[in-house]
Amino acid sequence: MPLRLDVKKKLSTRSDRVKSVDIHPTEPWILASLFNGNVFIWNYETQNMVKSFEVSPETPVRAAKFVARKQWVIAGSDDTFIRVYNYNTMEKIKSFEAHADYIRCLVVHPTLPLLLSSSDDMSIKLWDWEKGWNCVQVFEGHSHYVMSIALNPKDTNIFATASLDKTIKVWSMNSPNPHFTLEGHEKGVNTVEYFSGGEKPYLISGADDKLVKIWDYQNKNCVQTLDGHSNNVSVVCYHPELPLILSGSEDGTVKLWHSSTYRLEKTLNYGMGHVWAMNFLRGSNFIGLGYDDGTVVLKIGKNKPPVSMDQGGKVILARHNEIRIANLQSTFEREIQDGEKLTGIATKDLGNCEVFPQRLQHNNNGTFVTVCGDGEFIIYTARAWRNKAFGSALEFVWSAVGSSQYAVRENTSRVKVFNNFTEQRNFKPNFSAEGIFGGHLLAVRSNSFVYFYSWDNCDIIRKIEIAPKNIFWSENGEFFAIATEATTYILRYNKDSVEKYLESGQPIEEDGIEDAFEVVHQFEERIGSACWVGDCFIYVNRQSKLNYCVGTEIVTISHLDKHMYLLGYLPETGRLYLADKNLNIVTYTLHVSVINYQTSVLRGDMDSAEKILPKIPQDQRNSIAHFLESQGHKELALEVSLDLDHKFELAIQLENLQVAHEIALKSDSESKYKHLGDLALNRGEISLAESCLKKAEDLPGLLLLYTSTGNAKGLQELATLSQQKAQTNITFICNLLLPNGTNQCLEILSQSGDNAEATFMARTYAPSQVPQMLSKWKENLKLISSKAAQALADPIDYPxxxxxxxxxxxxxxxxxxxxxxxxxxxxxxxxxxxxxxxxxxxxxxxxxxxxxxxxxxxxxxxxxxxxxxxxxxxxxxxxxxxxxxxxxxxxxxxxxxxxxxxxxxxxxxxxxxxxxxxxNIDSPPIFTSPTNTIQSPPKNTTSLIDEDIVLIPTSTSPLSNPSVVSTQQEAKTDDQDDYPLDGEDEAF
Known part of the structure; x- marks a missing residue:
């Protein structure tokens, strides 16, 4: 059967000719060096350019590499220089002439501070950046351009080179001479790469003879030749995870070959011209390609590792064709921190599998394991690893009803159901079957909907108009989750209603039984992996958060450092187990008592919840309190919570003044006293409100309280306190409201520099203080304009x-x-x-x-x-x-x-x-000298209109007269600009 390949294009950008690509090991970045001398960094998740470097304008950059541990980009160009940049700061770290001709290839050592470079000068050089970028070794032996370098992943002291002299040479970094030479290509060799998976001692090469050759570097012979390209083969590589060989050619195609059968599986042509560069990220499914017209990033296959865990802690995992079993029971007695990588796990080799494992899956009781891959499935016994059954299938799923019941999707038009390893039923859906899902019901999906069938008779149970990516069933079959591209739905399966309907003999409609399912909750999450623990749905989303959902409540257990896949939950340890794509296993604590308590509350069974509460650890009480608050049980949350801040918030919401006051006394927080004071004031608890507002130093609140209650003594104390706190406005208001406080108000205004306001206030409320306030106003105004100061009239001087x-x-x-x-x-x-x-x-x-x-x-x-x-x-x-x-x-x-x-x-x-x-506006200036700047009015002179000025007080100003001070006639000379009176009367 052909290998099932899921190829997705993650990035496609247009640019000048791309001569090399490199994928960053931790960031979603691809580095592309261009023929026009530029180097770009693209984010293949956001499709945006992250950085750009102008390395050598109009001079091709044929090689560029990331050095992630140094935050560097290293580029080699046709001007024979190697340049080093910091990709965060864009700073050029180093630039030096490395070769006598074009630089063709760069390779960074994975652990040592070493860089290998090859050139058209027919040499390979080794550079040590910790020794000032000194050349520590020169390798010579090729008789033509050295086009490519590849490090041996099993021994990084060994590397191979490809040259246009038609040979491949293998070297050691300790010797300038090659160990041996591989010959077989009829034309120049453009590329070479080591096999990265398994134990095969293989090299792969591509040449201008349009061939791809696989070499055994131990026996020094050619194992296989792949013929299929119509032009020069420019790049080749082994897929880091799948049994694939990839080759790119100047014919514009990328071909995918099976690394075991050497069968051509797929040909990709994106219409972007010649293929010049290819790079893979070890431990992932991402492949970077460089074309005449731009850069492409592909994701081939799925990232989920082939691993499965049973209920006893036995983990079956696959590394390429090798199957191993790990027993987690050896870690049960350890004290393990959440998120800690499990080490020292006892493992056992179960042998090689006949198909390349793309998926491993235990049945419902852990007695059997199925291996799926290459369009085939094999069922093994979990303990002895004996072959129990096999067959051809695009997909395989287990039933949650019987231990030996399963279904396979042979193709898009036929589904078969097996029981006890023999075929029980098969049926043809009246739509194209694009996928199947196991569990308590068999689900078959199309591109726009999904049908649920019973396992025994394949009766239609229900049709749902959504296309799921995955379906997860709870252990008892009461709930299941449907995960789509962007949304997750939690549904309840009404098994009793379905059985009654089927027993009644009524015909089943096209859409199934209407009461079969009930939607419980839905939320906008894209789920990678999940499992159920009781009625709690636990999942890892695309943002690498480990969450659980109980009812409609979603709680985050942990933010994961990287994306991981949920293996399951072990009741014996009370922990969740997860694995990353490199099959490293980590674990997190899951408190089942917390989940059971939340489940009881959601079901309204408060008696059961009360019995479970004592079993909940103290460090989980606060999370329980927040859960209860979200469900509207604030009184119970107040009893459960151990967090004083949370308890105070709850007490305020419940208007429980006693509890809130006790907490405020313990925490001695101004903010708590203020909130409590406001609540007490609202509830009419004047004494408590005053006490809290004083401790909170809430002076505006105290002002409101004292003025509302007519507390003269309190106002006097507040005036003193506000003066100490330099809150002048409150001090002023207090004195204004206090008996005989006018003089204090005038003093406050005067000290604040508001002498004009003090004078006007004195004229209204304390006429006897006008001369004193006016004198201060004049003194202050003289600093700005003596002319303006002299224009102010004193009622004593001018009655x-x-x-x-x-x-x-x-x-x-x-x-x-x-x-x-x-x-x-x-x-x-x-x-x-x-x-x-x-x-x-x-x-x-x-x-x-x-x-x-x-x-x-x-x-x-x-x-x-x-x-x-x-x-x-x-x-x-x-x-x-x-x-x-x-x-x-x-x-x-x-x-x-x-x-x-x-x-x-x-x-x-x-x-x-x-x-x-x-x-007199038109008259000449009245000044006789520069010092005579102001003409003062005579004391005993009547105005042109002889009228008495009657002072009429208002209701709020018992002694007021707007003519507090009289403005005198002023004139301004041409050389005076200190006070712009413009020859007209002004009032101050």
Whole structure:
């Protein structure tokens, strides 16, 4: 039977002629060196270019190799130079002249710091990069171009070379002379490669005589000649895993030959011109090809290794045609870490198999093993390895019902069912059978759907409109998983319903029995291998994650370092066993008690779950708690969890303040206290909320709490705390709300540099503090513009501009006691709104005002006026400002700046206060010297519009007047640019 080959193209890129290719051992990269002097690195999974190197422009690069352990790319070109690059940083590490002619081939030693190079100068050279890239050996003996080098994988000290002198020579790195020469080709030999599998001492070569020859290098004779190409054979290799020989030719084809029968199995032609390069990745099924028009990466066969494990821990594995058995029982008593590679496993050689094993599979009780390959199957006894049955088949599957029941797919139109190694039934599906699957039912798929049949009578059970890649049955047959290209479906098999339907004798419809299956869950995962443990589905996905699915819950057991294949679960050890493509076995712990608990919860059997809970290890309690939370059992999750953070989250979700408070006290975490404080505040637990917010130092939360509850003492403490924490906004708000806190607010604004805001606030809430705040504002403003600072008018110096200022001082003094009192919330409805304090002060006798003001520790209006006038007179004298010049220099043509405030009073009357300042826009500058930059208004001068300025307070500003400070006329000379007044009045 022909070898079943599954050839998939993983990458196809177009470029200039490709002269060599190399596949990276760990990354999904292929290196391609081009005839135009460039070297490219392609990712064959994403189809994207990863790196590009301009090695030798317009000069062919005929050889390039990865050195993965150094992160290097080494390239040899026709300019006779070898260049070394770091493929991560793109840095050129080394460049040196290596030969006297074109460099044809490079080979990197797998373990030593050595590089072999061959050239058209007919020599081979050995380079040591740890010795500064010195040439440590020169091999001479060929009489023509040396085209190819191959290292012996069994002895890396030995290598072979192919030359256009029609010979193949075998060398040792320790000697400059060849050990022997193989002759047989009639024309120049282009390529040579060693057989990498098994014990055969074989070499393979390809030449310009269009032939491929297989050599026995021990007997030094030609074993076989393969004739099939119509042009020069440029490259050959053995497939690293399959019994295949690959040859590429200038006729544009790649031929696949069976390495045992030497039969031509397949010919590939991708229409990309001559084949110039070929490379394989040892331990994989990837083959790289270089053509005239680009690069191709092929995947030939499947990566899954031929290995199978029974329920007792006996593993049958195949290396090429050799079958071995390994007993894992020798590792049962060891302490093994999860993910640790098992070593010291006792193995036994079972002999060679007559077919090349592509798949090994135990039956349901482990007594028989089937070997499938080359279109044939052989059934062996598992213990004695005796041949029990054999036959031809494209596919073979075991039944989960009987130990000796199985089915084979002979071709796309016939399926046979056997029992006790004799044919029981056969049938022809009314569609093209592209695959079969075993288990509790026999499944036959087409390209778009799958039919399920009973094993005994081959009755149709159900048709499903999906094309599965694999089907996995649970041990009891209640559940099964259908894995497709992108989605996995978990279904329940209603066996009782099916049996009742079949016993009823009712005819089965084309789509089968409707109630046969029930979809339990589906998830977007592409599965590589899987098994069932009870009702738990365990699988490895394409992202190399080892997961399990219980009900609708998916849990990751481990992130695997590389892709591995699930062998099964051993109850005796409680561990899962996996193998990689190189047949290395690793293991992971699977806690069945956890799975049983989760299964009971999903089924609603909480009594059984409660009995299983004590058996669950402590280190698995947290995962159980997360599972319970996902299923809505938050109260139970709170009891089970050992993680304080998780318990706190659950307590908050359940609004369990007591448990949350206990956890917060243990962890002493600000974030926990904040969350608990918010919850307590929401629940009306004021005392707990205050305590938590204090420990969390949540000052905004405390501000909300204290203002909502009218806690004056708390506000006072918060003001102090926020001042220590430099949270000025909160400090300001606290003092603003506290009795007699206005002066503290002014001080906060002043210390923050907000002197303008402090002045305006003083004018509104504390008129007696205006001179002090204004003085600080001026001092601060002088640093920016002295002109602007001098433009600010003090109500003490210019009372004509602030006619109601004296009244506001009286009102402040008289009503100061009210601001010191705090009232209970019940008095809120009795408080008068929109009070006009200036009107109220007019109804108070002067004697009463004097009596109250004598007790105030504030400066009187007269004292403030005298002190301020003295200072102002001194300043005016220093500046040389003539106070009378304001009227003298004012022309009839003026503009006015009017500030109007309209405020509702208790009598719903509107009053306006207007300050009018004349400004002569067209008049020349009023400055008599550079120092006389500001014209101050006279103290006792009336405005052009003689109006009283009435201060009308608002409901929130009992002493407010928008004309806090009056802006004076200013002019700007051409050489002044420090403050852009533009000759108009500005308010500060």
């Amino acid at each position: 004509n501009l602030f006619p109601s200022y004296e009244q506001s001082l009286k009102a402040e003094a008289y009503f100061s006691n009210e601001s010191k009192r705090t009232l209970p919330a019940k008095e809120y409805q009795n408080i008068s709104r929109n009070r006009n304090l200036l009107e109220e002060i007019q109804n108070v006798s002067q004697d009463e005002i004097n009596r109250l003001t004598t007790n105030l520790k504030q400066t009187s209006l007269v004292d403030l006026g005298n002190d301020s006038s003295t200072d102002n007179t001194s300043n005016n004298h220093q500046n040389g400002i003539d106070k009378q010049s304001h009227q003298q220099q004012t022309s009839p043509t003026t503009t006015t700046t009017t500030t109007t405030t309209t405020t509702n009073t208790n009598n719903n009357n509107n009053s306006s206060s207007t300050t009018v300042l004349p400004t």
